[in-house]
Amino acid sequence: MRCAEYCEVVANRQVATSQFEIQLHSPVVARHAQPGQFVQMRVQSGYEPLFGRPFSVFRTFPERGDFSVIYLVRGTLTQLLAQKRRGDTVFVVGPLGNRFLVRQPAGEVLHVLVAGGVGAPPLYLLAEELVQKGVPRQQVVVVNGARRHDLLVCQEHFAELGVHLWAVTEDGSLGEKGKVTDILKGLSQRGELPSGRCQVYACGPSAMLEAVAKFAQKHDLPCQVSMETMMPCGLGVCLGCAVKVRTSNGIDYKRACVDGPVFDAAEVVWA
Numbered sequence: 001m002r003c004a005e006y007c008e009v010v011a012n013r014q015v016a017t018s019q020f021e022i023q024l025h026s027p028v029v030a031r032h033a034q035p036g037q038f039v040q041m042r043v044q045s046g047y048e049p050l051f052g053r054p055f056s057v058f059r060t061f062p063e064r065g066d067f068s069v070i071y072l073v074r075g076t077l078t079q080l081l082a083q084k085r086r087g088d089t090v091f092v093v094g095p096l097g098n099r100f101l102v103r104q105p106a107g108e109v110l111h112v113l114v115a116g117g118v119g120a121p122p123l124y125l126l127a128e129e130l131v132q133k134g135v136p137r138q139q140v141v142v143v144n145g146a147r148r149h150d151l152l153v154c155q156e157h158f159a160e161l162g163v164h165l166w167a168v169t170e171d172g173s174l175g176e177k178g179k180v181t182d183i184l185k186g187l188s189q190r191g192e193l194p195s196g197r198c199q200v201y202a203c204g205p206s207a208m209l210e211a212v213a214k215f216a217q218k219h220d221l222p223c224q225v226s227m228e229t230m231m232p233c234g235l236g237v238c239l240g241c242a243v244k245v246r247t248s249n250g251i252d253y254k255r256a257c258v259d260g261p262v263f264d265a266a267e268v269v270w271a
């Protein structure tokens with residue numbers, strides 16, 4: 001089930017440098033959104049921007065019919081979004097796309113969630129779901145990375161869940177210094193990522209996803225990636241979100257908005 005409607009802004013607060021969490025009232029999204037799914041949001045000043053933009057669902061509050069997303073102010077739409085106040089409205093279509101699949105029986109595998117920047121919100125929703133479904137907290141490993149400490153997203157929310165949490169920044173301003181793949185390499189060298197008992201889920205910038213996918217392939221770990229493509233329509237119509245994939249018949253293209261955004265990392269052909 002999905003909505004396509006104006007949703008009232010419940011709150012819109014700054015959570016870090018250029019980052020806001022906006023809470024919107026939509027009982028449909030609040031009840032039906034799954035980890036990895038997104039909403040297409042439209043806010044316009046005149047005709048700009050013409051198209052909506054995709055944002056991953058971060059938190060849901062089904063009892064009061066609200067959900068939230070975390071957004072980084074980048075361009076026209078997010079600048080307009082940052083000006084929204086309680087009681088204003090935003091046009092929302094969603095929830096859209098597929099979700100991260102938890103394939104192995106809960107409790108028997110290590111779930112390794114790898115986040116980069118604003119890729120963290122859908123992985124928070126997944127971590128919360130795993131914990132709520134009874135997966136022991138020490139079997140949920142979160143590697144949360146960003147360029148700098150002020151660009152690290154959801155760190156305190158992951159910490160509240162009590163999962164095994166790593167913070168990593170490229171400049172070393174918080175947590176370990178380096179990239180998320182450095183943490184994965186360390187875990188692997190210590191025998192903490194056993195092949196066959198490990199599932200990797202990743203969301204973040206394309207270069208990070210490619211590096212994580214290649215690491216997973218090298219170490220024979222199943223891996224799902226949430227692709228960050230442009231999505232003009234979000235509904236499977238415009239083909240503006242094509243992802244190159246490997247199929248049994250050769251190379252093909254899939255639409256990230258309806259076939260994804262979550263893909264098996266092994267099927268993606270990296271540019």
Ligand SMILES: Cc1cc2nc3c(=O)[nH]c(=O)nc-3n(C[C@H](O)[C@H](O)[C@H](O)COP(=O)(O)OP(=O)(O)OC[C@H]3O[C@@H](n4cnc5c(N)ncnc54)[C@H](O)[C@@H]3O)c2cc1C
Nearest residue numbers: 053054055056070071072074075076077078118228229261
């Ligand atoms: C499935 C999905 C989920 C997403 N979830 C979130 C989220 O939870 N929070 C969040 O902040 N953003 C998220 N994004 C990215 C967000 O949709 C874009 O950043 C959006 O374009 C911002 O709109 P804007 O009008 O402010 O900026 P725009 O004017 O669209 O873009 C500003 C600048 O950012 C660049 N840019 C835009 N989109 C991307 C991208 N995907 N990757 C790299 N560079 C880009 C543009 O080239 C331009 O230079 C998600 C994207 C996808 C595909």
Ligand code: FES
Nearest residue numbers: 234236238239257
């Ligand atoms: S965004 Fe238009 S087809 Fe995917």
